[in-house]
Amino acid sequence: MPMPDNQLLDxxxxxxxxxxxxxxxxxxxxVTAPLEAAPLARKIxxxxxxxxxSLVTVLYSDEQATLARFQLAPDDxxxxxxxxxxxxxxxxxxxxxxRLALVGEDPALLSEQDPAKxxxxxxxxxxxxxxxxxxxxxxxxxxxxxxxxxxxxxxxVFPGVPEGEAVERLWQAIFAVTRTDRxxxxxxxxxxxxxxxxxxxxxNDGRFSALRYSGPGTDLTLxxxxxxxxxxxxxxAKNGVFCIxxxxxxxxxxxxxxxxxxxxxxSTKPLSYNGTLIDGIRVRLKGGRIVEAFAEKGEETxxxxxxxxxxxxxxxxxxxxxxxxxxxQSGLLFQNTLFDENAASHIAVGxxxxxxxxxxxxxxxxxxxxxxxxxxxxxxxxMIGSEEIDIDGVREDGSAVPVMRGGEWAE
Amino acid sequence: MPMPDNQLLDxxxxxxxxxxxxxxxxxxxxVTAPLEAAPLARKIxxxxxxxxxSLVTVLYSDEQATLARFQLAPDDxxxxxxxxxxxxxxxxxxxxxxRLALVGEDPALLSEQDPAKxxxxxxxxxxxxxxxxxxxxxxxxxxxxxxxxxxxxxxxVFPGVPEGEAVERLWQAIFAVTRTDRxxxxxxxxxxxxxxxxxxxxxNDGRFSALRYSGPGTDLTLxxxxxxxxxxxxxxAKNGVFCIxxxxxxxxxxxxxxxxxxxxxxSTKPLSYNGTLIDGIRVRLKGGRIVEAFAEKGEETxxxxxxxxxxxxxxxxxxxxxxxxxxxQSGLLFQNTLFDENAASHIAVGxxxxxxxxxxxxxxxxxxxxxxxxxxxxxxxxMIGSEEIDIDGVREDGSAVPVMRGGEWAE
Ligand SMILES: [Zn+2]
Ligand SMILES: [Zn+2]
Ligand SMILES: [Zn+2]
Ligand SMILES: [Zn+2]
Numbered sequence: 045m046p047m048p049d050n051q052l053l054d055x056x057x058x059x060x061x062x063x064x065x066x067x068x069x070x071x072x073x074x075v076t077a078p079l080e081a082a083p084l085a086r087k088i089x090x091x092x093x094x095x096x097x098s099l100v101t102v103l104y105s106d107e108q109a110t111l112a113r114f115q116l117a118p119d120d121x122x123x124x125x126x127x128x129x130x131x132x133x134x135x136x137x138x139x140x141x142x143r144l145a146l147v148g149e150d151p152a153l154l155s156e157q158d159p160a161k162x163x164x165x166x167x168x169x170x171x172x173x174x175x176x177x178x179x180x181x182x183x184x185x186x187x188x189x190x191x192x193x194x195x196x197x198x199x200x201v202f203p204g205v206p207e208g209e210a211v212e213r214l215w216q217a218i219f220a221v222t223r224t225d226r227x228x229x230x231x232x233x234x235x236x237x238x239x240x241x242x243x244x245x246x247x248n249d250g251r252f253s254a255l256r257y258s259g260p261g262t263d264l265t266l267x268x269x270x271x272x273x274x275x276x277x278x279x280x281a282k283n284g285v286f287c288i289x290x291x292x293x294x295x296x297x298x299x300x301x302x303x304x305x306x307x308x309x310x311s312t313k314p315l316s317y318n319g320t321l322i323d324g325i326r327v328r329l330k331g332g333r334i335v336e337a338f339a340e341k342g343e344e345t346x347x348x349x350x351x352x353x354x355x356x357x358x359x360x361x362x363x364x365x366x367x368x369x370x371x372x373q374s375g376l377l378f379q380n381t382l383f384d385e386n387a388a389s390h391i392a393v394g395x396x397x398x399x400x401x402x403x404x405x406x407x408x409x410x411x412x413x414x415x416x417x418x419x420x421x422x423x424x425x426x427m428i429g430s431e432e433i434d435i436d437g438v439r440e441d442g443s444a445v446p447v448m449r450g451g452e453w454a455e
Numbered sequence: 456m457p458m459p460d461n462q463l464l465d466x467x468x469x470x471x472x473x474x475x476x477x478x479x480x481x482x483x484x485x486v487t488a489p490l491e492a493a494p495l496a497r498k499i500x501x502x503x504x505x506x507x508x509s510l511v512t513v514l515y516s517d518e519q520a521t522l523a524r525f526q527l528a529p530d531d532x533x534x535x536x537x538x539x540x541x542x543x544x545x546x547x548x549x550x551x552x553x554r555l556a557l558v559g560e561d562p563a564l565l566s567e568q569d570p571a572k573x574x575x576x577x578x579x580x581x582x583x584x585x586x587x588x589x590x591x592x593x594x595x596x597x598x599x600x601x602x603x604x605x606x607x608x609x610x611x612v613f614p615g616v617p618e619g620e621a622v623e624r625l626w627q628a629i630f631a632v633t634r635t636d637r638x639x640x641x642x643x644x645x646x647x648x649x650x651x652x653x654x655x656x657x658x659n660d661g662r663f664s665a666l667r668y669s670g671p672g673t674d675l676t677l678x679x680x681x682x683x684x685x686x687x688x689x690x691x692a693k694n695g696v697f698c699i700x701x702x703x704x705x706x707x708x709x710x711x712x713x714x715x716x717x718x719x720x721x722s723t724k725p726l727s728y729n730g731t732l733i734d735g736i737r738v739r740l741k742g743g744r745i746v747e748a749f750a751e752k753g754e755e756t757x758x759x760x761x762x763x764x765x766x767x768x769x770x771x772x773x774x775x776x777x778x779x780x781x782x783x784q785s786g787l788l789f790q791n792t793l794f795d796e797n798a799a800s801h802i803a804v805g806x807x808x809x810x811x812x813x814x815x816x817x818x819x820x821x822x823x824x825x826x827x828x829x830x831x832x833x834x835x836x837x838m839i840g841s842e843e844i845d846i847d848g849v850r851e852d853g854s855a856v857p858v859m860r861g862g863e864w865a866e
Contacts, residue, residue, distance in 0.1 A: 069529065070529070070531065070532075072535065072537075079490070079493060079515070082490060082517070085517075085520075086517065086519055086520060086523070089517075089520045089523055089524075090523045090527060093523055093524055093526075093527035093528040093532075094527050096528075096529050097528065097532070098528065098529070098531070098532040098535040099524070099528075099532060099535045099536070099537060100520065100524070101537050101540060102515070102517065102520065103514070104490070104513070104515040106493070106496075106497065106500075106513065108497055109496075109497060109500045109511065109513065112497070112500055112501045112504055113500075113504055113510070113511070115504075116501060116504035116505050117504040117507075117508065117509065117510075118480065118481070118507050118509070120481065120509070121481075121504075121508070121509040121510060124483065124509040124510045125510070126483075126510060126512050126547075127546075128543045128544070128546035128547035128550060128552070129512060129540075129543050129547075130543075131542075131543055131546060132539045132540050132541075132542055132543025132544075132546070133539070133543075135538075135539035135542060135543070136537075136539035136540075139539060141539070
């Protein structure tokens with residue numbers, strides 16, 4: 045396995061620790077990572093200790109073990125999840141630990157497996173993970189998600205290219221879109237993060253009550269939650285620590301109203317969901333709910349996803365990303381949400397972020413629900429933006445303002 | 456890295472799952488393993504799913520990360536331990552999960568590090584692990600410990616031999632002493648396990664109240680706990696599952712009385728304790744307590760160990776192993792407790808096993824303490840047997856029976 049340029053990998057690890065999760069002296073760090081990410085996880089561990097972390101714990105996962113389970117375990121195994129481990133993570137977050145996820149996996153790992161079993165395993169996992177996830181979605185602690193160039197992922201992104209070269213090219217792409225190859229990546233992210241915050245402010249000042257999308261196969265009016273707030277991925281967690289929750293990130297995002305989305309929308313990029321590729325999605329929403337759903341590929345998995353629970357067929361996030369984003373400009377289909385969602389405007393079904401409502405973290409759940417907040421054990425982003433999509437911001441009084449034209453910011 | 460004969464590794468994994476932990480249909484399995492053990496962990500995972508496990512979770516550790524912490528983390532980090540993770544494990548055991556530890560590490564990993572920091576980290580870890588350990592020491596669930604040939608370990612066992620060859624020779628040694636190279640390893644272990652149980656019965660029938668050790672540098676009278684029970688590593692856990700807690704195992708063991716050990720004793724093999732090698736131990740016990748302690752090597756670590764808590768300087772286990780055991784006959788110094796403790800009779804400082812008192816699991820702690828049971832956050836075995844040691848069993852009435860002569864069973 046060829047390794048990326050060692051100096052760049054080291055800078056990437058440092059960027060992750062300083063600009064991404066921004067670990068604080070005395071803080072514990074909980075990292076999740078596939079086994080293949082061990083070289084990066086080790087460098088991150090070193091930088092975290094240099095920055096004063098008291099303890100870094102890496103929870104490794106193993107795709108081969110996951111696959112073996114689907115091939116060999118008894119049928120009733122698939123409703124079981126490691127709740128005890130997730131409860132342990134929740135305890136760590138409650139105690140003030142920061143969280144880092146290293147992602148990058150075989151996007152088609154489970155594509156040959158029984159979709160019903162995959163759906164049951166996904167649901168059991170999502171339900172068991174919920175207590176830990178609430179610290180993340182509620183932004184109680186500083187956290188971040190970054191990628192590493194998993195060999196199977198690299199092969200999927202660069203089909204036909206020998207694995208070693210594919211891994212190298214994927215690392216180059218990761219270093220480019222995360223600005224790791226800039227002279228001062230930490231400074232570059234401070235600047236980019238401020239730019240995204242300016243864009244969020246412009247949208248907040250616009251006081252739109254809905255967004256209207258039009259384009260090929262898309263005619264959607266997406267109502268926004270009451271007192272919704274546009275945010276960028278960089279922000280101050282409730283523990284007072286500024287972190288950038290995704291590296292890379294190009295989006296500004298807010299909360300759709302769970303009951304006020306009407307029309308049809310088409311996906312513009314494939315979506316990799318827990319080892320299954322879902323492509324060519326077309327859905328119709330009525331009263332905020334997805335009432336019709338089709339996909340050219342992975343339709344069964346899409347339907348299972350939407351049936352996970354009551355909130356899985358409603359929206360929890362709407363995000364705007366210009367078509368000229370560096371990720372889109374790379375011309376690559378990453379088949380990984382962290383990248384692809386930053387190549388295009390997107391929506392997510394499932395759990396909403398309470399912080400995308402003003403004072404959301406302190407309001408009771410019933411009030412948040414009345415204001416339009418959706419709840420679910422899942423949160424899955426999929427891309428609906430392209431250079432063919434126009435978006436208007438619509439105010440209460442019916443007046444409309446161009447927000448995006450041909451996939452770019454209208455102003 | 457050369458891998459061992461793939462077929463033998465597979466049989467070893469199967470032996471571990473079937474004879475060692477004896478995983479039951481529907482049961483979860485929690486495995487701890489160093490990163491380097493991933494190939495074995497994967498094979499074990501497969502066999503566990505074949506045997507009906509519902510979920511196998513491998514918690515990987517990374518020596519490089521441990522070392523980085525000692526080199527880079529701030530001083531006050533060393534009183535911190537991942538209690539949240541250990542509490543998660545305890546929750547898994549409470550829910551009925553089985554436990555497997557894959558061991559094999561660099562015996563000198565931390566030998567260059569500040570012994571005071573190492574001691575603080577060991578203590579913090581031991582205290583945090585206690586709730587999980589109680590399920591193990593109380594034999595509430597089926598569990599087992601097996602080894603894998605870690606490269607740094609192999610280099611320590613075969614100094615001067617190139618790493619690849621050292622790893623191969625260590626695997627061969629592991630396969631030999633675990634009987635993996637026999638035609639039917641599972642049957643061989645059933646037979647061997649029955650033989651150890653017969654030996655335990657003979658000792659129980661002897662109704663000794665103390666053991667008397669004599670040999671070079673050793674003159675020790677070791678009182679046994681009231682109503683103590685001799686056990687072998689193979690036995691039925693409280694969840695009803697028969698497992699063999701150590702592979703290999705050659706010992707029969709019981710509980711010393713925490714206040715009734717008098718005299719001097721010398722170690723006969725080095726002891727590897729959390730990355731530090733302790734050799735040439737000489738201690739004097741009075742009223743069950745180690746009141747003088749010396750070591751030719753690692754004396755500071757030995758003293759820190761004994762000072763961990765009140766029970767760390769008293770005994771929690773006494774075990775008898777004939778000098779002709781296969782591990783002793785291999786002529787190798789493994790520098791790993793799992794092997795070395797099965798090469799010689801040994802004692803352990805620290806936590807006792809409640810099950811080595813009749814009905815121990817059901818008696819209140821105060822009663823167990825009165826009967827002689829020791830408690831501590833540590834349990835560390837060290838070897839005091841050799842071909843030069845004689846052991847007598849002494850009864851209440853003062854009569855004595857030869858138990859071992861020249862390191863072998865007297866009958
Ligand atoms: Zn998003
Ligand atoms: Zn999202
Ligand atoms: Zn023992
Ligand atoms: Zn022991």
